[in-house]
Amino acid sequence: MKLAVLQVAYGDDEPMDERVERVAALVREQRGHDLVVLPELWAPGGFAYREWVDRAQPVDGAIGTAMSAAARDAGVMLHAGSIVERPADGETGPEGRGLWNTSLVYGPDGSLVATYRKIHRFGFGAGEPKLMDAGEDVVLVDLPGGEGRAGLSTCYDLRFPELYRRQLDAGATAFLVPAAWPAARVRHWTLLAHARAIEDQCVVIACNTAGTHARTEMGGHSQVISASGEALAMAGTSEEVLSVEVDMDAVTTWREQFPVLRDRRL
Numbered sequence: 001m002k003l004a005v006l007q008v009a010y011g012d013d014e015p016m017d018e019r020v021e022r023v024a025a026l027v028r029e030q031r032g033h034d035l036v037v038l039p040e041l042w043a044p045g046g047f048a049y050r051e052w053v054d055r056a057q058p059v060d061g062a063i064g065t066a067m068s069a070a071a072r073d074a075g076v077m078l079h080a081g082s083i084v085e086r087p088a089d090g091e092t093g094p095e096g097r098g099l100w101n102t103s104l105v106y107g108p109d110g111s112l113v114a115t116y117r118k119i120h121r122f123g124f125g126a127g128e129p130k131l132m133d134a135g136e137d138v139v140l141v142d143l144p145g146g147e148g149r150a151g152l153s154t155c156y157d158l159r160f161p162e163l164y165r166r167q168l169d170a171g172a173t174a175f176l177v178p179a180a181w182p183a184a185r186v187r188h189w190t191l192l193a194h195a196r197a198i199e200d201q202c203v204v205i206a207c208n209t210a211g212t213h214a215r216t217e218m219g220g221h222s223q224v225i226s227a228s229g230e231a232l233a234m235a236g237t238s239e240e241v242l243s244v245e246v247d248m249d250a251v252t253t254w255r256e257q258f259p260v261l262r263d264r265r266l
């Protein structure tokens with residue numbers, strides 16, 4: 001599977017609609033890849049809490065429409081990262097926020113094949129828990145070409161191993177993790193992604209944000225980790241495209257060579 005991980009960098013000065021146009025063009029440049037992945041909240045700003053309400057939109061709003069067209073034009077499966085979702089029908093969640101951190105996944109024909117609402121909200125009272133509802137559903141998607149199944153999660157979700165075990169039990173052989181993970185804790189980002197790969201014997205495709213916005217320096221270091229815990233690709237701290245061939249058959253081979261998951265007792 002030919003994979004492109006688009007580590008997008010942005011600051012505070014770029015208007016959102018210009019960033020959407022810039023990123024859509026970057027996606028179109030990935031023709032020839034099977035799967036393309038973008039970071040969490042790359043359009044509204046991962047830590048731009050004050051902008052979220054104004055930048056919220058339905059999944060078929062301007063961001064989703066642009067991403068659908070870019071996926072179709074490039075002929076790629078696109079995990080378009082996430083948006084601040086305000087459902088068109090006015091849906092609200094258990095806490096009545098009416099906003100979610102929602103990932104969008106498109107097929108190579110531009111069709112919306114999956115959405116995932118981030119289950120674990122980051123902010124300890126500020127940010128997501130204050131402004132957004134929590135997702136409740138565990139979601140997997142089929143990888144291109146029958147190469148396996150990927151669980152969907154977002155950033156802070158990475159700290160909760162039980163979500164990935166649920167995805168493993170649902171048949172996951174890979175985890176897709178868009179993020180807006182700050183530089184201050186980038187060691188956690190790197191170690192946790194390796195841990196999820198090793199403990200669940202799954203490929204981890206983790207796309208982080210770069211640049212500094214809302215006075216938060218982002219950590220970059222997007223990474224592709226094999227099911228045996230090897231770093232297949234690792235980005236630096238600036239805007240970068242990781243283009244990497246991932247052998248998904250190696251997941252089965254590793255699980256046969258080192259059948260640790262058969263020793264589960266709980």
Ligand SMILES: NC(=O)CCC(=O)C(=O)O
Nearest residue numbers: 122155156180181182185
């Ligand atoms: N956007 C996020 O979920 C940030 C998570 C984070 O900074 C952390 O877990 O540390």
